[in-house]
Amino acid sequence: MKTLRSFPGNRIVWHAIIVGVVWLLLLLLNNNIDPLYSAYLALVAMYATAMFGMTILVGLSGQVSLGNGALMAVGGYVFALTSMNWQTVPFFGWEWNAVWSMVFAGLGGVLIGGIIGGLAARLKGPYLAGLTLGVAVGVPAITNRFPELLGGENGLMLTVPYPAGGYAAMDAGGEIAGEADGDVVVDPGTDEGATGEDQQYAELDLTEFDQGNDSFAEGDLLTEGDLLTEENFDAGSDQFAEDDLLTEEDFGTGTDLGIDETAADPGGDAGGDAAGFDGAGQDESELAGGGLIDAFDSEFIIERWQASMAIAVACIVAFAALNLVRGRQGRVWKAVRDDPVAAAVVGISPSGSKVSAFVVSSLFAALAGAVFAQILSFIGPGAFGLGLSLSLLVGIVLGGRASLLGAIIGALLLVWLPELVDGLSGERGWPEQITNNAPNLLYGLLVVVVVLAAPGGITGTFKSWIDKAKGRGRATLS
Amino acid sequence: MTNFVDYLLGGFSNGAVIALMALAIVLVWRSTRMVNFAQVGQAMFTTYVALTVQQSSGSWVLALVVAMAAGLVLGIVVFFLVIRPVKNSDSTGAIIATFGVLIALQAGAGMIWGGDPQGFLTPVDNSGIEFAGRIWPISLYDILVLVVTAALVIGLTLLFTKTNLGLSMRAAAFNPEVARLSGVRVNRMLITGWAIAGATGAVGGVLIAPVSTISPNSFDILLVFAFTAAVIGGLDSLIGAVTFGIGTGLVISLVSGYSDSGNAPIVALVLLALNLLLKPDGVFGHHGARSV
Amino acid sequence: MKYVLPLTHPLLATENVSITLSGLQILEDVSIGVPEGTVTGLIGPNGAGKTTVFNIMSGFLTPDSGNVRFDGKKLKHIKTHHLTKLGISRTLQGVGLFASLTALENVMLGGSARVKSGIVADSLGMPWADHEQNKLRAKAMETLTEFGIADVADRYPSELPYPVQKRVAIARSLISDPKVLLLDEPAGGISAGDMTELGRMIKSWTPERTVLLVEHHMELVMEVCDLIWVLDAGKVIASGTPEEVRTNPAVLAAYLGDEGVGH
Incomplete structure (x- = not known):
């Protein structure tokens, strides 16, 4: 912290370096762990993305909101709706792809977040919490209100969550991602080469699809670095857009389990969701086991792809969040939280600052929601209810309300704790009733204990230890 | 027109329950100036207790009494363990802590009683009364709900206006410093407020349980309705909570009747948003109130 | 006068x-x-x-x-x-400093009205936004030095004696010129x-x-x-x-x- 502050001119560069290094390490990790853990990694990245927004909203700006689960739903639904027909409907002459859908998901979050935030900025503490609670509880009602558009209780299947549907085209198809990690930013030269190869593989895929194979063959072409380069998106969609490589059934079979899990357990219970991934994983390997396109299928692992996509979004969001939190805007948010009257006196609009915190956190939530929808290949009201909003609040409070690192730790806790409980339960043979509820019981109790005993959460407590060691006393919640 | 009357009549008993929950929220607000978002969670928990009592003893009245006692105790426990340590130091934390209690209570209930919705038997018939040649949308049970609610509201009103305890509670709520100087044991009054709120919510839970079903999350929506009613009523006013609680029940009944019960939360949300838009400061007083 | x-x-x-x-x-x-x-x-x-x-x-x-x-x-x-x-700039009775910001950051916020870069430029880390803040930081440091309290720039208000807090507050109100x-x-x-x-x-x-x-x-x-x-x-x-x-x-x-x- 201190060292960064003393290099003010390089602050942004530092942020880029930190995020870049973390990104690289995460990709390395992702490619060298069991796909099951990649699924967890995807979830952690998704939660972290949403919780960076909670850091800003709850921690820095001091607004307790339960609306962020609903805003994730906004992002998810916008993603689903804008991606449904992208192969047939070009957008102002552009080939539609998943990146555009992500952009629109973000815009949707900004719009809805701006509306709620505009109202919320006028409210104090419990009123805001109560209003956003209403929003969280109202999500299923709203989706049911528009069954044709939003699919009602059943939700929507995503038609194109996988690479060929609009994300990046691949470079060298046979390359396993672990070796391609270096090119987080791909230079145009290699892109062109890659595009040429893509063509080849695309044709190959097509023939295979013509043979009646409806597996995830196209996915094998992905390497993470490509997610960044727009040239590739275009190239990718050129190759694949017209060809209906992905049919709804593909994803239907792949994700049924995942849907059931989330619908039955809308509490943002990562364990449940992860169990869904197991299902998806099994389906995928079954298909691969069919031996139709084993050359590629053995290399495309859906969990890895999902994790790399979620990591990409989380890292981009983390960069923006770092710039905001550690820069002028962070000071402005804290100032308004600490003393709105004094903030107004120095020329800060307290309500403007609160709205901006709301909008930024909504943007992050919506992006996380779009990622979540892609991870599930599905979006429905069950997964985005009050439980999800509450878990975001739990995560941020436990990790550390006002710290981005706290958001990441919170995200880890949200995914890891249910797994831990599940593991223990398996060892000790607890009944299902206990196992299912133990994580939430722990979360609830931990939240109370943290608020009472360590309001700075894990990171805040560490920080105050360090400060104490340095002989400095200060507020834990900063 | 008959539809309208029917929908309206059908809304009274739900409205009464919402009124009770709103009352609980207001009671807590009056004593500690905070919204207890765990209030309905506490009611859910005590309703499960009542369910257990009813299943083993068969007595609805006993179940109700036990639920009230459990609500009283739970209110005191939550106040002592969670609220008292946090309420003055960290207002954001206090809000979050009540959500922590809600999460823990829901998970706890799930552990003990399972997640599946369970039915709750009514002590009297819950089908429409036949009278004057038609079936009315009000059952004996609805009438019982209204009677119990009315008795509770009257009791609370008498408590606050006619008894020493009630006066002390009001004094402690409105001006703790002055109350303390005039010999009121403020802390004890705050506990009493939380205890009575817990019991009131418990009654609401037992009354609604046969109509809906009970599961750890089934009262979430009730929290939204009750909060809406309490806020529209001014958060500080018992009469406001009752009036707008019943009003919310009627509106929901009309919305459900004319469109679909799924729309009720949206309507509540719109009501709440409109109310907050028109008087965003609620009872907090205005921006310039800080003495500089 | x-x-x-x-x-x-x-x-x-x-x-x-x-x-x-x-x-x-x-x-x-x-x-x-x-x-x-x-x-x-x-x-x-x-x-x-x-x-x-x-x-x-x-x-x-x-x-x-x-x-x-x-x-x-x-x-x-x-x-x-x-x-x-x-x-027009004013101080508040008492001190009215932001508790979770350092003295320097407090003074920097006094210059909020003149800041031109918005939240988008901030989030993307645009060089001009950074440059603007660096100038503001330098000016805040200068003001603290004028007030003889440059050494407490990185301290939080709760760590400072009351008269020093008062000076920080006045410095904050002066930086907006x-x-x-x-x-x-x-x-x-x-x-x-x-x-x-x-x-x-x-x-x-x-x-x-x-x-x-x-x-x-x-x-x-x-x-x-x-x-x-x-x-x-x-x-x-x-x-x-x-x-x-x-x-x-x-x-x-x-x-x-x-x-x-x-x-």
Whole structure:
């Protein structure tokens, strides 16, 4: 912290370096762990993305909101709706792809977040919490209100969550991602080469699809670095857009389990969701086991792809969040939280600052929601209810309300704790009733204990230890 | 027109329950100036207790009494363990802590009683009364709900206006410093407020349980309705909570009747948003109130 | 600084301001003016309405009747956060520092009104946004150095002694380069030595800046003010030089009714 502050001119560069290094390490990790853990990694990245927004909203700006689960739903639904027909409907002459859908998901979050935030900025503490609670509880009602558009209780299947549907085209198809990690930013030269190869593989895929194979063959072409380069998106969609490589059934079979899990357990219970991934994983390997396109299928692992996509979004969001939190805007948010009257006196609009915190956190939530929808290949009201909003609040409070690192730790806790409980339960043979509820019981109790005993959460407590060691006393919640 | 009357009549008993929950929220607000978002969670928990009592003893009245006692105790426990340590130091934390209690209570209930919705038997018939040649949308049970609610509201009103305890509670709520100087044991009054709120919510839970079903999350929506009613009523006013609680029940009944019960939360949300838009400061007083 | 009563073109003035708060008439037909380049004092016994005048000038309160005029223009429906942009800066009674920001960060925020880069540029880490903040940081550091407290730049308010916090607060209100500085009891809770230093500092700001001072400590007011307005029970009862005010019988009566001058 201190060292960064003393290099003010390089602050942004530092942020880029930190995020870049973390990104690289995460990709390395992702490619060298069991796909099951990649699924967890995807979830952690998704939660972290949403919780960076909670850091800003709850921690820095001091607004307790339960609306962020609903805003994730906004992002998810916008993603689903804008991606449904992208192969047939070009957008102002552009080939539609998943990146555009992500952009629109973000815009949707900004719009809805701006509306709620505009109202919320006028409210104090419990009123805001109560209003956003209403929003969280109202999500299923709203989706049911528009069954044709939003699919009602059943939700929507995503038609194109996988690479060929609009994300990046691949470079060298046979390359396993672990070796391609270096090119987080791909230079145009290699892109062109890659595009040429893509063509080849695309044709190959097509023939295979013509043979009646409806597996995830196209996915094998992905390497993470490509997610960044727009040239590739275009190239990718050129190759694949017209060809209906992905049919709804593909994803239907792949994700049924995942849907059931989330619908039955809308509490943002990562364990449940992860169990869904197991299902998806099994389906995928079954298909691969069919031996139709084993050359590629053995290399495309859906969990890895999902994790790399979620990591990409989380890292981009983390960069923006770092710039905001550690820069002028962070000071402005804290100032308004600490003393709105004094903030107004120095020329800060307290309500403007609160709205901006709301909008930024909504943007992050919506992006996380779009990622979540892609991870599930599905979006429905069950997964985005009050439980999800509450878990975001739990995560941020436990990790550390006002710290981005706290958001990441919170995200880890949200995914890891249910797994831990599940593991223990398996060892000790607890009944299902206990196992299912133990994580939430722990979360609830931990939240109370943290608020009472360590309001700075894990990171805040560490920080105050360090400060104490340095002989400095200060507020834990900063 | 008959539809309208029917929908309206059908809304009274739900409205009464919402009124009770709103009352609980207001009671807590009056004593500690905070919204207890765990209030309905506490009611859910005590309703499960009542369910257990009813299943083993068969007595609805006993179940109700036990639920009230459990609500009283739970209110005191939550106040002592969670609220008292946090309420003055960290207002954001206090809000979050009540959500922590809600999460823990829901998970706890799930552990003990399972997640599946369970039915709750009514002590009297819950089908429409036949009278004057038609079936009315009000059952004996609805009438019982209204009677119990009315008795509770009257009791609370008498408590606050006619008894020493009630006066002390009001004094402690409105001006703790002055109350303390005039010999009121403020802390004890705050506990009493939380205890009575817990019991009131418990009654609401037992009354609604046969109509809906009970599961750890089934009262979430009730929290939204009750909060809406309490806020529209001014958060500080018992009469406001009752009036707008019943009003919310009627509106929901009309919305459900004319469109679909799924729309009720949206309507509540719109009501709440409109109310907050028109008087965003609620009872907090205005921006310039800080003495500089 | 020279001024002539009645003031013809005060930089900042209230014109016939009256206000009633919770049924009490707090100010009645109050017209006071702050001539450009002066240190003007606003004094009066407790409850005279001094802070209410400040609050009306800074947009916390809207008067029932009357206006606030700044630089010849009526200020209508002023929003507090627009004040620094207009060139009016104020301190708050007590200190009003942001507890979770360092002294330097507190002072930097004083320059918020002039910051041009928005949230989008900030989030993307645009070089100009960073550059702007670096300039602001340098200026804040400079101001802290002027105030002799550069060494506490990285400290949080709770780590600082009260008089130093007060200095940080004043530094924060100065960094926006205000034309008028409204100081609300700057000498509250500081030692005699610090007060002399404070008086010297306030004097040094004029005539480039204009100062309106609400203060209980009569020694400070008498020492630094060019013009003094005396309020009692919501009305202006006297005005003039420190000498004139000191010898004014109405002022003496008002203060004797209170607890005597300077407590």
